[in-house]
Amino acid sequence: MNDQLDQRVARFLTDHDPRTTDPGEFLRARYDAGLAWVHFPIGHGGLGLEQAHQAGVDRMFERAGAPDNKPRVNPIGLGMAAPTILAFGTEEQKDRFLRPLWTAEEVWCQLFSEPGAGSDLANVATRAVRDGTDWVVNGQKVWTSGAHNARFGILLARTDSELPKHRGLTYFVCDMTTPGVEVRPLRQITGEAEFNEVFLTDVRIPDEHRLGGVGEGWKVANATLNSERVSIGKSADRESGLVGVVARTWRERPDLRTPELHDRLLRLWIDSEVTRLAGTRLRQKLAQGQPGPEGSAMKLGFARIAQQLSGFELELLGEEGLRYSDWTMVRPGHVDFNGRDAGYRYLRAKGNSIEGGTSEILRNIVAERVLGLPAEHRTDKDIPWKESAK
């Protein structure tokens, strides 16, 4: 990090002692000082610097005991909505949304997937019809994590069904408190409801909450999804995550050890370690500005290992692995692998190869965009969406 920035952070910390400043006030001041996202423009939480400086700034704040902006509760807002608003939003939209988003005073969710549009995201059927200065939205969204805590949602809706599916979409910011927005918990394999279904009935969205042009929703959504891929696999130390949990059990519980489990553990440990290194290498490449289509490949690797490790952990625990902590339906604000038991980890990890792109779709992406293999045959190309097979 350059010295000037270093001094700027130090000065901020002197002026706003984290021990005595109200956390909300501290976060707002940090945003206003341009120290939220240093690569964002001045006036929008940043200083217009290289993104590479951010990690150093974050570290200084962390060491000083600064309050955090609940990154685990607001991952969609921070990781996906913010970069999309920055890229496609008007000045008014940036002014309205970015600051309370960054401070986590307003949490965001993502209204993309639908019962009929998961891997085939461009097939969304939720309609938005223009009515004066508003749009009227009807449809159903699904797998919406955090919708029950969210103030805003990024919404992909169909505004023209006469066009082929990718071309008739528009991207909106949906105020989750608007009448007609109904959030219902969606109970999952783990017993809890981390996700939701969202029903949209005659929801009025003002045109000033449209992000990007009418019909440009697919382009905007792709920017969002690219941000998602880049955010995968944050910097981590050896044995962070699931492998650390399993290794700790192995060390503390000699009674559970068998030779067969030992070799399998070592294989999984090595697999975790080399995948972590591949993630580190990918980040080093990105920091140098080298393009990294390998992001999809890394997510495949992380999902596979999480599933293998969590399955191994149950076997290692033997009799204890037969027990489950709690089937009560709760609606957590975020996923917590480490705060729950092994059975939860095993079941929740099944989602790792589905959320953020199924492993099957990611393999297609790697095969087609990285290796250049022939694309899947598409029957719905270039025909109006309303005429395509659903």
Add this chain to the structure above:
Amino acid sequence: MSDLDLLYSDIEDDLRASVRDLLADRCDPDAITRLYDGDRSVVDVLWKSLTEIGMAGLLVPENRGGQGASSREVAVVLEELGRAVAPVPFLTSAVIATTLLLESESNLLALVASGDRTAALLLPWSMSPDGEIPAFDLVGESIHGTATSVAGAIEADVLLAPVRTASGLAIYAVEAAGASLDPVVSLDMTRELADVSLNHARGELVMADAESAVRRALDAGAALLASEQLGVARWCLETTVAYVKERKQFGRPVGGFQALKHRLADLYTRVETACAAARHATAALSDHDPDTSAAASIAQAFNAEVSVHAAEEAVQLHAGIGMTWEHPAHLYLKRAKASQIALGTPGRHRARLAPLIGLPS
């Protein structure tokens, strides 16, 4: 540990390009295939070309007659040698024997660095860095015994013999002319093995109390073999991807079938991961990181299996042609499988790793 640089530098990229050019020019697959019929003409010519551009002395400081590069550059050369299944004694002489000689005062180092002489350490090629070192006996002043399945011995002018002495394990340099070499028919004829017998041979003491130096040399070999394995795997992946784009069945390229696309996407993921593992082991070695042995075993356990998997996929996805000598895929399968056993099997490296990372059996 976490801050090791896993990327390639511009210098490394330049080195890669020049080695790749040379290999494209001097190392054609037909000539390599003829190794299996006993025609070794490609070996000496190729090794001479590589030594002429300084490859034998990469690891050796300039003041001792070398290029003063690091294991990072060596790793890139090994990736290229792997890609070409080049039948040269680079790993055995310029890496393992050289790493050992670097810890001695011997003048032999400069001769090996210049490529005037080629050296080989007389240990079985399957020897793991933590294995029990089979040593020759000292009878009076002469050396006696046999080392089996030694890599690089046939190409060597000078043999580095581990010798059991009253004060521990020593290394003696023995002229190859004074040894009895019995080439064996090897699974991988691009790295041909030999049984080497010394019958009351005379040698020059290079290093007394050499056991830990030998283990460090084997560790360097294991860490860097991971880069050679990466090169083998990359060739297999790239060649197979190119083939399935061309090969048509049922009226379309077989690479358009999802079953194959997904297999190749998975293979790509493993190969990219193997790249990170190899760069990490190399960086640890280059930076004298305390984690070097663990990093070497991690990379060796992982990359050996990725390399074999890539070669097996290449043979399968090339189908009929992949089973013939008309296509070079078989050369890579043989190299990959032999390298999986070389310098310790993956299972052996996992067992060695266990106490290093605090996961005892």
